[in-house]
Amino acid sequence: MYDVAERSGVSIATVSRVYRTPDSVRAQTRERVLEAARQLGYVPSGNARGLASRTTGVLGLCFPDYADPDAEADAEADSDADDAVMLYSDQIIRGMERAARRHGYALLIAASLEGGPESLVAKVAGRVDGFAVLAQTVPTEDLEVISRRLPVVMIAGPREIDHLDHIVVANADGERELARHLIEDHGLRRLAFVGGEVESPDAEARFLGFRQACRDAGLPVPDAPDLRAEMMTQAEGARTAEELLDRDGERPQGVLFANDQMAVGALRALERRGVRVPEDIAVTGFDGIPLSRIVRPPLTTVRQPIRQLGEQAVELLVQRLGNSGSEPVSLMLPVSLIRRASCGCG
Amino acid sequence: MYDVAERSGVSIATVSRVYRTPDSVRAQTRERVLEAARQLGYVPSGNARGLASRTTGVLGLCFPDYADPDAEADAEADSDADDAVMLYSDQIIRGMERAARRHGYALLIAASLEGGPESLVAKVAGRVDGFAVLAQTVPTEDLEVISRRLPVVMIAGPREIDHLDHIVVANADGERELARHLIEDHGLRRLAFVGGEVESPDAEARFLGFRQACRDAGLPVPDAPDLRAEMMTQAEGARTAEELLDRDGERPQGVLFANDQMAVGALRALERRGVRVPEDIAVTGFDGIPLSRIVRPPLTTVRQPIRQLGEQAVELLVQRLGNSGSEPVSLMLPVSLIRRASCGCG
DNA sequence: ATCTAGGGTGAATGCGCTTTCAGAAGAGGG
DNA sequence: CCCTCTTCTGAAAGCGCATTCACCCTAGAT
Structure with a gap:
């Protein structure tokens, strides 16, 4: 900056003004300064600017x-x-x-x-x-x-x-609405919820929404997710889906996964096992990732912005x-x- | 920093050393400084550091x-x-x-x-x-x-x-290899190439690779892509695919799109028109985006890292x-x- | 011709830190 | 007990810019 000032015959204050408040400098002077800056390859130091002005942008x-x-x-x-x-x-x-x-x-x-x-x-x-x-x-x-x-x-x-x-x-609201849809509009009563790690607050909030929907509908209210995935990935989705199928007792009519990735993984696993979606079992996700639109069948989910x-x-x-x-x-x-x-x- | 120094009874130089070269400060002093910093809510100024050390990290x-x-x-x-x-x-x-x-x-x-x-x-x-x-x-x-x-x-x-x-x-190499595969391994001879904007250097390089493959195989070498998309999107892919179908003359046996997005759009358009892929026409993309693995049929493409x-x-x-x-x-x-x-x- | 505004510019100070360069405080050896 | 060698710490000089204040110059008013 000192070099630019010298080369264009002004003070450093003027050079600073050219960059900060161009209008406060006469056009002719400004051009001279900018030209000198160009020739010298001057790049203003963000650090110095930040230090002096107490703001970084x-x-x-x-x-x-x-x-x-x-x-x-x-x-x-x-x-x-x-x-x-x-x-x-x-x-x-x-x-x-x-x-x-x-x-x-x-x-x-x-x-x-x-x-x-x-x-x-x-x-x-x-x-x-x-x-x-x-x-x-x-x-x-x-x-x-x-x-x-x-x-x-x-x-x-x-x-x-x-x-x-x-x-x-609104994780809870979304999952609650989703579950309500399955229960009321599709008449499903035996639903399973596949959650994530305990430390995932999003997954927990979604489970809470699921519980609320169960309560609203007068269905049994689970204390914890039917299953928890280690990581909320497709692989874990597939694994949990299979585990659900292999369980004793009645197969659920629908499975709500805590996110889309797991639901997509589940879709693939179910296809491999010859289980039809949604005829044999309904599957839903959460997130609204692009993938959810493309898989077969397209995934019912909750889009978060x-x-x-x-x-x-x-x-x-x-x-x-x-x-x-x-x-x-x-x-x-x-x-x-x-x-x-x-x-x-x- | 001055406050931290004062509170912990050292000079600012020592405070600086605590953050830059912790080992050069006696453990007891260091702890005292860090404690003071915590109490005061001290956050070192990256600007000042950058200015003084001439490096930003x-x-x-x-x-x-x-x-x-x-x-x-x-x-x-x-x-x-x-x-x-x-x-x-x-x-x-x-x-x-x-x-x-x-x-x-x-x-x-x-x-x-x-x-x-x-x-x-x-x-x-x-x-x-x-x-x-x-x-x-x-x-x-x-x-x-x-x-x-x-x-x-x-x-x-x-x-x-x-x-x-x-x-x-290696855009050109990749497209060349892809075209070679279509020509030699699948025996296709009438290939069309759908390019992008003229200003897209990637798309142009890919077209060059396509030309080389044609030359290698002794096929006619096109001067320009059969079609150019305005933007390399799915919508444009669908549009160009339909335009290709509606053209007079023999339908191409395969279409190489300059990227996956277009190819995916084309896949959908072809499905709507009842054209089977790959039986009636082969389709390829470029990029290796996740989507390419999921569409039906899965897309042959070139993965770039x-x-x-x-x-x-x-x-x-x-x-x-x-x-x-x-x-x-x-x-x-x-x-x-x-x-x-x-x-x-x- | 003198005075008054006001736009345009320069000198100087400080932003908060790093980094020598010395000096002070301990640790050992004589 | 004195001296040397480490280890640790402090004083001070910038880093490159923004900004205030004072100043100069020109133009318009009197």
Whole structure:
């Protein structure tokens, strides 16, 4: 910058003005400065700018990555396992990026499950004006510290820290509506629910919705999911589906899986076993991933507006950067039931 | 930081050392500092650190986003159009993020097609140690300037600036191999090629591969694709497929689409028209997106290692950050033919 | 011709941290 | 008990920019 100033015969203050407030500089001077900058290959230092102006123009996102970056796993299995989280966090990223761009922000992302002063989380926190956290990716303790210095919004999951902004989708409502549809509209009475890990708050919320629907309909209310998947992948979906078939007793008339990935896996397993969907058994998912539309039969599911989660997160951050005093916000985004063939519709 | 220093009874230099080189500080002192930092909610300023140390620990990525962020398009159409680019740039992002994390970097991303001193591109460039650019997202002129200050690697597309590192996939080789397979192994002679926009270097390279295969086999060598899609989407794939059917003259025995999205769209259009694949006509794609495995019939295609593109980009950047003197590198990643039912295999 | 505005510019200060360069405090050897 | 060698810590000088304040110049008003 000093070089540019010298070369164009102005002071560094003027060079700064050319970039910050172009209109406050005479057009002729401005051109001279820009030309000098071009010749010298000048790239303004974001660090210096940020330091001086106390703002970075960057928003951050921390998301989980279940895949070990050092693992050189078999390509096929790898891509399959990844799809589950990719479809989710990638859409968040896309949503945030889009909304951020609309507001003139760039997006700094890092996947991480660990905290501490050396972690990527700390690095991200120090370089952004505000940031979003996917549930269970940053230790609560770190969030406490960080949220004292800059706006933080929590996406999905439980509200670990009550003074943070928080966004979730209506998991329970969606699953409840889905179950109601199966019970009332299709007349199914023996339903099974396949859940996820106990630590998955989304899966738990969906199970709660299922319970409510059972209660609403006067059916027996289960205490826990009929089965839990280790990971919410297609492979686990297939496994649990088969386990359900092999169980003693009456076969359920319908199975609600806690997400689409598992439901898709189940569809394949059932086909292999010669069980017809939906004639012999209805199958549903949750998420509304693109895949759900394509499989045979097309999957009845609940669409969550994942991308909007990201967009709303940015909106909240931007809002809070504008006025930091207001009360913490807690948003719940609506979901929508998508009726397709796998439950007997269409 | 001054507060932390005061509270823990040390100088700011020691606080700095606690974060930069923990081992150089006595354990007892270190604990005292960290405790004070926790109490005060201290978050180190990445800007100041970057300014002082002349390094950010962040890598950047600029990618195109064809969707206008202001558009509130119909959700269904929107998601379909997006899928094409999402599947690509999202995998790049994922690959880069993963590799970056392995090296201790965070990733700063921004979608943009414009340049200039006010653009997001400039902002990104000023905040990273090095960055990757997807072809045709940043004006060459800006790249010239930026690449004088920090390492830049170009992903896909033609090599616009010859002193930049550059990574592509073997588009031509892949399509050539694919066409060879159709010609030799399946005995097809009348093949049609559906290309993309003229400005799509990937699509053009694939067409070149197709030509080579024709030449190799002694078939007539076309000067241009039989048809060009406006955008490489499913909708355009369906449209071009129908146009091909409605043409006068002999129907082709096989159609090679420049990417999977179009091929999938074509599959649907052909099904609607009662044309059997592969019995009546063979169909192939390019990219190896997840969708290609799921459609009926499963799509014969060429898998490109998209995620590896991102990973390699990071590797190149990291390498160049280590020793900046070496010659510009140009990598071509191999692709692999995936034979599935849509060409008559399996 | 003198005075007043007001746009355009420069000098100087500080943003919060890293990083020498010394100096202070312990640890051992003579 | 003194001296040297480590180990640990502090003082101070920037890093490259934004921003305030003062200043100069030109143009219009008196």
